[in-house]
Amino acid sequence: MFGSAKSDIPKKVGGVPAKSRGDKAWQILREAIFTGRFAPGAPLRFQEMQTLCGMSVSPVREALTRLVAEGLVETEHNRGYRVTPLSRGDLEDLVRTRIRLEGWALERAIELGDERWEARIMSSLHVLSRLPRRRSADPRLMDEEWERRHNDFHTSLIAACDSPTTLQICRALSDRADRYRQISLAFETGPRDVDAEHAAIAEAALARDPAKARNALATHYEQTTRYLSTYLAAD
Amino acid sequence: MFGSAKSDIPKKVGGVPAKSRGDKAWQILREAIFTGRFAPGAPLRFQEMQTLCGMSVSPVREALTRLVAEGLVETEHNRGYRVTPLSRGDLEDLVRTRIRLEGWALERAIELGDERWEARIMSSLHVLSRLPRRRSADPRLMDEEWERRHNDFHTSLIAACDSPTTLQICRALSDRADRYRQISLAFETGPRDVDAEHAAIAEAALARDPAKARNALATHYEQTTRYLSTYLAAD
DNA sequence: ATAGTCAAGATTTTCGAAACCACAGCGGCC
DNA sequence: GGCCGCTGTGGTTTCGAAAATCTTGACTAT
Numbered sequence: 001m002f003g004s005a006k007s008d009i010p011k012k013v014g015g016v017p018a019k020s021r022g023d024k025a026w027q028i029l030r031e032a033i034f035t036g037r038f039a040p041g042a043p044l045r046f047q048e049m050q051t052l053c054g055m056s057v058s059p060v061r062e063a064l065t066r067l068v069a070e071g072l073v074e075t076e077h078n079r080g081y082r083v084t085p086l087s088r089g090d091l092e093d094l095v096r097t098r099i100r101l102e103g104w105a106l107e108r109a110i111e112l113g114d115e116r117w118e119a120r121i122m123s124s125l126h127v128l129s130r131l132p133r134r135r136s137a138d139p140r141l142m143d144e145e146w147e148r149r150h151n152d153f154h155t156s157l158i159a160a161c162d163s164p165t166t167l168q169i170c171r172a173l174s175d176r177a178d179r180y181r182q183i184s185l186a187f188e189t190g191p192r193d194v195d196a197e198h199a200a201i202a203e204a205a206l207a208r209d210p211a212k213a214r215n216a217l218a219t220h221y222e223q224t225t226r227y228l229s230t231y232l233a234a235d
Numbered sequence: 236m237f238g239s240a241k242s243d244i245p246k247k248v249g250g251v252p253a254k255s256r257g258d259k260a261w262q263i264l265r266e267a268i269f270t271g272r273f274a275p276g277a278p279l280r281f282q283e284m285q286t287l288c289g290m291s292v293s294p295v296r297e298a299l300t301r302l303v304a305e306g307l308v309e310t311e312h313n314r315g316y317r318v319t320p321l322s323r324g325d326l327e328d329l330v331r332t333r334i335r336l337e338g339w340a341l342e343r344a345i346e347l348g349d350e351r352w353e354a355r356i357m358s359s360l361h362v363l364s365r366l367p368r369r370r371s372a373d374p375r376l377m378d379e380e381w382e383r384r385h386n387d388f389h390t391s392l393i394a395a396c397d398s399p400t401t402l403q404i405c406r407a408l409s410d411r412a413d414r415y416r417q418i419s420l421a422f423e424t425g426p427r428d429v430d431a432e433h434a435a436i437a438e439a440a441l442a443r444d445p446a447k448a449r450n451a452l453a454t455h456y457e458q459t460t461r462y463l464s465t466y467l468a469a470d
Numbered sequence: 471a472t473a474g475t476c477a478a479g480a481t482t483t484t485c486g487a488a489a490c491c492a493c494a495g496c497g498g499c500c
Numbered sequence: 501g502g503c504c505g506c507t508g509t510g511g512t513t514t515c516g517a518a519a520a521t522c523t524t525g526a527c528t529a530t
Binding site: 312 | 482483484485486490491492
Binding site: 019020023058061062065066069070077078090093094096097100101104162163164165166169173 | 254255258293296297300301304305312313325328329331332335336339397398399400401404408
């Protein structure tokens with residue numbers, strides 16, 4: 001369209017190239033919401049989004065529909081879209097639900113996991129621990145690569161669970177929780193050894209101790225709530 | 236647009252009027268998938284959908300995006316959309332996940348429910364039992380009103396649960412299961428007293444017996460699997 | 471002053487056509 | 501004969517603008 005027509009499509013996020021403009025819009029808006037470019041509760045205006053994404057209204061609209069389904073964006077008919085607000089109540093509910101559901105998935109994975117499952121956990125834990133959590137340039141922001149690896153670690157823990165439906169829901173909840181994780185960095189004051197928390201989960205999982213693994217996972221997830229909930233609106 | 240401009244918008248499904256063409260397209264396509272107008276695995280062509288919905292491509296596309304997010308429809312880039320196939324494996328996974336998740340929601344509701352919760356269960360159970368399950372005209376099809384009331388009964392059971400996230404997921408899973416329920420009628424041969432199954436759940440819930448209620452719910456959900464799974468592709 | 475009405479501007483929603491892609495059928499080349 | 505590339509066809513995806521809708525603010529009547 002303008003200049004080199006194709007070269008603006010294959011932008012990647014998390015290693016996955018965008019296949020269509022709709023995909024790309026989804027990635028861009030998602031990223032914009034995560035980084036706070038669009039604040040929680042802020043209205044999303046089409047003109048701005050079109051400029052940001054460099055495309056027409058149709059793919060933007062498709063992306064928004066997806067984001068609504070994922071719970072990152074809300075809509076009211078004929079009154080546009082807005083970034084879903086964050087709140088203490090939502091976070092607490094989210095964390096409790098994740099602990100319950102992902103805890104079950106973890107137990108199941110411990111039951112079924114083979115050597116390959118174990119190996120993937122060890123490898124993803126290792127590469128995760130090799131990276132600092134905060135971005136060196138701006139320590140209030142999360143390092144993109146760290147987040148990718150963190151995600152991979154948690155995915156690997158439950159990968160051996162045999163319920164695709166459960167895994168899919170876990171992924172969706174993890175996405176919703178990402179936003180809280182992002183901003184929690186700005187508020188964490190006390191010392192927190194995230195690496196140790198991860199190692200504890202992995203150790204219990206490989207030792208095939210379901211109760212212990214579940215506990216470690218719960219502790220890990222509850223840490224974020226602890227730091228964050230006092231700073232969030234009660235709702 | 237044509238004749239009386241407004242009158243073609245407020246079509247209702249389940250008592251909820253469509254607010255936009257996108258909503259209406261979603262309702263129409265959903266209904267078409269449930270009733271088998273579009274069979275499992277069948278490709279969804281835009282021309283046909285536009286004719287069926289009586290509108291242009293944009294709202295149809297929006298509806299499809301929503302249906303994909305709900306798992307009723309699948310898509311492959313540049314190769315269109317297709318109705319998500321039904322399979323034995325998917326059904327079994329779905330049912331197990333529902334039993335686990337909805338079982339927990341039920342326990343929680345039993346813990347928290349007040350008089351209003353009890354009253355709603357009794358009332359929705361009553362109106363449900365007053366209606367035949369099969370459509371009188373074509374006994375292989377499910378009565379629309381019955382399905383609405385059935386849904387309301389199950390919703391009322393867990394309504395007192397205090398986790399919006401969990402309730403939302405339960406609703407989504409219930410929607411996915413609807414398709415299996417619809418076709419199960421055509422295969423059910425042996426006698427099955429659905430009303431008794433419902434009554435058993437309600438009784439245990441009102442008696443505040445979590446384990447018993449959970450069991451009754453599990454039994455109820457497993458019945459459908461029992462009748463259906465031999466007729467479904469293994470996958 | 472207050473509520474109700476209306477017009478203008480801003481924004482979302484929908485349309486119809488253009489651009490684009492996958493696939494099948496055909497013809498040339500090794 | 502088999503393989504490769506071209507091209508036409510049937511479909512999806514994206515565009516740019518028109519239509520519908522909401523918001524705002526001024527104006528009028530009570």
